[in-house]
Amino acid sequence: MKxxxxxxxxxxxxxxxxxxxxxxxxxxxxxxxxAVCTLASALSMGTAKExxxxxxxxxxxxxxxxxxxxxxxxVTTNSIVCGYLVLSLVLxxxxxxxxxxxxxxxxxxxxxxxxxxxxxxxxSAAAAIVYVAHYGNPNANxxxxxxxxxxxxxxxxxxxxxxxxxxxxxxxxILMSGISISRN
Amino acid sequence: MKxxxxxxxxxxxxxxxxxxxxxxxxxxxxxxxxAVCTLASALSMGTAKExxxxxxxxxxxxxxxxxxxxxxxxVTTNSIVCGYLVLSLVLxxxxxxxxxxxxxxxxxxxxxxxxxxxxxxxxSAAAAIVYVAHYGNPNANxxxxxxxxxxxxxxxxxxxxxxxxxxxxxxxxILMSGISISRN
Numbered sequence: 001m002k003x004x005x006x007x008x009x010x011x012x013x014x015x016x017x018x019x020x021x022x023x024x025x026x027x028x029x030x031x032x033x034x035a036v037c038t039l040a041s042a043l044s045m046g047t048a049k050e051x052x053x054x055x056x057x058x059x060x061x062x063x064x065x066x067x068x069x070x071x072x073x074x075v076t077t078n079s080i081v082c083g084y085l086v087l088s089l090v091l092x093x094x095x096x097x098x099x100x101x102x103x104x105x106x107x108x109x110x111x112x113x114x115x116x117x118x119x120x121x122x123x124s125a126a127a128a129i130v131y132v133a134h135y136g137n138p139n140a141n142x143x144x145x146x147x148x149x150x151x152x153x154x155x156x157x158x159x160x161x162x163x164x165x166x167x168x169x170x171x172x173x174i175l176m177s178g179i180s181i182s183r184n
Numbered sequence: 185m186k187x188x189x190x191x192x193x194x195x196x197x198x199x200x201x202x203x204x205x206x207x208x209x210x211x212x213x214x215x216x217x218x219a220v221c222t223l224a225s226a227l228s229m230g231t232a233k234e235x236x237x238x239x240x241x242x243x244x245x246x247x248x249x250x251x252x253x254x255x256x257x258x259v260t261t262n263s264i265v266c267g268y269l270v271l272s273l274v275l276x277x278x279x280x281x282x283x284x285x286x287x288x289x290x291x292x293x294x295x296x297x298x299x300x301x302x303x304x305x306x307x308s309a310a311a312a313i314v315y316v317a318h319y320g321n322p323n324a325n326x327x328x329x330x331x332x333x334x335x336x337x338x339x340x341x342x343x344x345x346x347x348x349x350x351x352x353x354x355x356x357x358i359l360m361s362g363i364s365i366s367r368n
Contacts, residue, residue, distance in 0.1 A: 067323035070312045102366050109362040113300070113355050120301050121308040128254045128309035129316070133324070139251035140317070142326045171297050174358065178293040181365045182286050 041162035225346035
């Protein structure tokens with residue numbers, strides 16, 4: 001009787017444990033992927049630079065990312081989030097090994113949420129400025145400087161992609177953590 | 185022996201149930217608070233309008249929120265999130281009544297995360313534009329139109345507050361849901 005109870009317990013907990021381990025492994029892979037995306041974003045924006053082929057005696061016409069504070073925020077935030085994702089791999093690996101760990105998962109949900117907010121905020125602020133840079137705004141008399149700095153604008157627009165991919169990955173990570181916690 | 189086991193089970197589950205109910209009630213209150221904040225943000229931005237006391241024959245100098253697409257996005261998103269928060273009160277109330285409900289909590293975590301992303305995105309995009317409106321950008325030759333439209337700028341800056349409060353509330357909601365799910 002006792003043995004059969006233990007056996008039935010094993011039968012019901014084994015697929016659950018397997019599913020949790022599967023979720024943890026996917027969590028690990030998604031973190032690596034998001035870290036690469038945010039690193040690419042930070043590098044792409046941080047190295048964007050264009051100098052016009054002409055110059056007056058007093059001016060050099062040049063566009064660099066630190067001309068606009070939102071782009072500095074974008075590069076800083078993506079670097080921080082990338083660093084966090086790499087560090088969180090330790091906790092994520094711990095979750096693969098110890099499927100019943102609970103506190104580490106709640107800590108990850110909280111930190112993921114904060115980082116998700118940070119990266120969303122940086123990507124949106126940069127996207128708003130990139131939009132104005134492309135299309136300008138006649139109501140505010142803001143000139144679209146992308147008409148001159150084509151290469152620079154291509155780089156800053158492209159750098160948004162990695163960041164927005166990271167945003168989607170974070171939503172998946174939080175959802176997966178929620179499911180994983182509920183399976184305990 | 186059996187009775188004592190049941191009793192000890194009751195003793196350990198009762199404070200846990202009480203804690204979960206407490207978290208659910210706080211969840212409900214925070215949702216009402218965030219709904220009011222996002223509604224205030226949407227109204228404050230949506231009704232911001234200023235007309236200059238002078239006009240030429242062909243132009244009227246006027247600033248309205250739909251001059252800039254990010255402000256339209258801000259009003260729309262805050263309205264959607266406010267609507268979602270009001271609707272989510274039903275699920276939140278259900279969680280107060282049925283403390284062991286699990287699927288409804290995971291659904292809430294997922295939807296909260298998506299809405300958190302939306303409201304963060306809208307608040308950041310609007311904040312980026314408000315920053316440029318206040319300080320301009322000499323590198324991009326963008327003129328700070330707040331030097332003319334003082335009242336309008338006060339309104340749009342103020343409207344950001346409610347939205348950023350909602351951002352913080354969402355982080356708390358997601359964390360509380362995580363803790364609540366783990367206590368099952």
